[in-house]
Amino acid sequence: MxxxxxxxxxxxxxxxxxxxxxxxxxxxxxxxxxxxxxxxxxxxxxxxxxxxxxxxxxxxxxxxxxxxxxxxxxxxxxxxxxxxxxxxxxxxxxxxxxxxxxxxxxxxxxxxxxxxxxxxxxxxxxxxxxxxxxxxxxxxxxxxxxxxxxxxxxxxxxxxxxxxxxxxxxxxxxxxxxxxxxxxxxxxxxxxxxxxxxxxxxxxxxxxxxxxxxxxxxxxxxxxxxxxxxxxGGGVLYLDAEADLEVGVDVIRRSVDRLGVCNRLNLLLVHSSVYSMALPLVESALSELDIRLSLPPHDHAVGYEWALDAEHEATVTVLPVQSALEAARVSNEETSGLAACIVTTSSATAESFMAAYTGTGVFWNAPTRLLDGVKLLGVPETGINIDKVPxxxxxxxxxxxxxxxxxxxxx
Missing domain, CATH: 3.40.605.10 (Aldehyde Dehydrogenase; Chain A, domain 1)
Structure with a gap:
């Protein structure tokens, strides 16, 4: 053959x-x-x-x-x-x-x-x-x-x-x-x-x-x-200070239904004001799926793509941030720019995050797993292009x- x-x-x-x-x-x-x-x-x-x-x-x-x-x-x-x-x-x-x-x-x-x-x-x-x-x-x-x-x-x-x-x-x-x-x-x-x-x-x-x-x-x-x-690849999810944590946990679960794909949750950013409250909920939800958290201080790049790591793919990196704008900055500078999601009940904060994030797909209270040809456009895709050119x-x-x-x- x-x-x-x-x-x-x-x-x-x-x-x-x-x-x-x-x-x-x-x-x-x-x-x-x-x-x-x-x-x-x-x-x-x-x-x-x-x-x-x-x-x-x-x-x-x-x-x-x-x-x-x-x-x-x-x-x-x-x-x-x-x-x-x-x-x-x-x-x-x-x-x-x-x-x-x-x-x-x-x-x-x-x-x-x-x-x-x-x-x-x-x-x-x-x-x-x-x-x-x-x-x-x-x-x-x-x-x-x-x-x-x-x-x-x-x-x-x-x-x-x-x-x-x-x-x-x-x-x-x-x-x-x-x-x-x-x-x-x-x-x-x-x-x-x-x-x-x-x-x-x-x-x-x-x-x-x-x-x-x-x-x-x-x-x-x-x-x-x-x-x-x-x-x-590598999707980002930001849990805002005004996030509904129940919604956030649900979106996180739906973001890791498959681990070997580019648009899965890779980096979880959490507003510092809700970090101590949100972390146990996230840990509990992901431990049920046999997924571990990589907590600070990290011995790897913040945007390290776990889907490409055959030994540690069942991992999500976690990082506290001080604001939605910092979350957008980290997403822009430390990741591939494939896709990012904000979980928040504040439309003003959501608009601010979406305006600041320059990546290919941006989501509000929805998983980055939706960045897919069939799910978004109703037809298969050849791939997802993230080039910053026309x-x-x-x-x-x-x-x-x-x-x-x-x-x-x-x-």
Whole structure:
């Protein structure tokens, strides 16, 4: 099943590029039909998918994979059903207009803005089988071909998903199934090759641990490949002096329903005036979930992302602060800027915190776990982009995966 030759990624990219026009020119109903077929295939191919995934999970357990990472890797009947529902939502989601008339120029010519697919988009992501379907479906909806590369732990599951779900759905809709390629290699060098092919794969979506993803982004820049990187995460929750602590504990519980995800509660900031009262309640709630608190003084960075620590992922850092503005400052300066929540009964304090926080998502009395494509936007995401530059930010979905083209036309 595995091919680790250095030409593997380039071969996949060339095949995707050759098939790209079949997808780029597809009608809306063809694209949506392919997505609906993917949803149906997830149901009909369920035994084969779960069998492949069970083999991946067993191998990962034998290798000592942590609880949080195993949770990311594991597929269940319920998760497959949720994946199918997300595909059905995506199939029914409206397509952005391919051409929009902007204005008439002074000489009477018409200015039109067109949306065009990128062509071939790469994706390198962690050992999460569902991401294979999430990214493939977003590429199909945006009419982009793709080259997918996942971690070795999930390669068996991903291979089955592409073979049993994605490829036959494209074929049944009349689209060349070669448009979505999965790199059949567990070799980590494949990730570096994926970001080094600007002529074939000009844009690559990067998801995974911070250091490895940043290294790939630097490598991509060196080769002139653009990236949408999802390198760092970690949600922040601030319990204000005027917080309803019962609400706060409930939001905290909902913020750690899964530990191996980027938008989970990572850093808990508590106003000093309620710190001694709130801490026992938080400790009690989290101890029931087998989650420990890292209390000051800390021997690690305040924003240290526990989801990436296989040995200590069931941890939440706690820090007292003096005000909502200090909480926003800590969130801005000490964390990735993914998402932050304030729990308070004061609308003025909430507005102050939300105005001061510059991150991608901000929440009031709601968990940062909501920073997710399906939960916020009703469609799967390719990842969550936290770059502080113009362009797609937050959950990146199919309308973001296009190029703008200006066309000047006669009257």
């Amino acid at each position: 595995l091919d680790v030759s250095p030409s593997t990624v380039a071969t996949c990219a060339a095949a995707a590029a050759e098939a790209a026009p079949s997808l780029a020119g597809a009608a809306d109903e063809v694209v949506d039909g392919a997505l609906a077929a993917m949803a149906a295939n997830l149901v009909s191919a369920r035994p084969a998918i779960l069998s492949a995934n069970a083999a991946d999970v067993s191998a990962a357990e034998s290798a000592g994979m942590s609880r949080g990472l195993l949770d990311r890797l594991r597929l269940t009947e319920a998760r497959l059903a949720a994946m199918a529902s997300a595909l059905e939502l995506l199939a029914s989601a409206p397509h952005p207009a391919r051409s929009v008339e902007l204005r008439t120029l002074p000489d009477g010519l018409r200015l039109v803005e067109r949306r065009r697919p990128v062509g071939v988009i790469g994706a390198n992501y962690e050992a999460r089988p569902n991401v294979t379907v999430d990214v493939a479906s977003q590429l199909v909806k945006s009419r982009n071909a793709g080259v997918l590369r996942t971690g070795s732990a999930a390669l068996g599951s991903a291979t089955e998903l592409v073979a049993s779900v994605v490829a036959p759905a494209l074929s049944s809709a009349g689209v060349d199934p070669a448009a979505i390629q999965l790199v059949p290699s567990a070799d980590r060098a494949a990730a570096s090759e994926l970001v080094a092919l600007p002529g074939l794969v000009p844009l690559v979506i990067l998801r995974g641990s911070g250091e490895s993803t940043r290294a790939l982004a630097f490598e991509a820049a060196r080769h002139g490949v653009r990236t949408l990187a999802h390198a760092d 362009g797609p930010r937050g959950p990146v979905t199919y309308p973001d995966l296009c190029l703008r083209q200006y066309a000047v036309l006669p009257r």
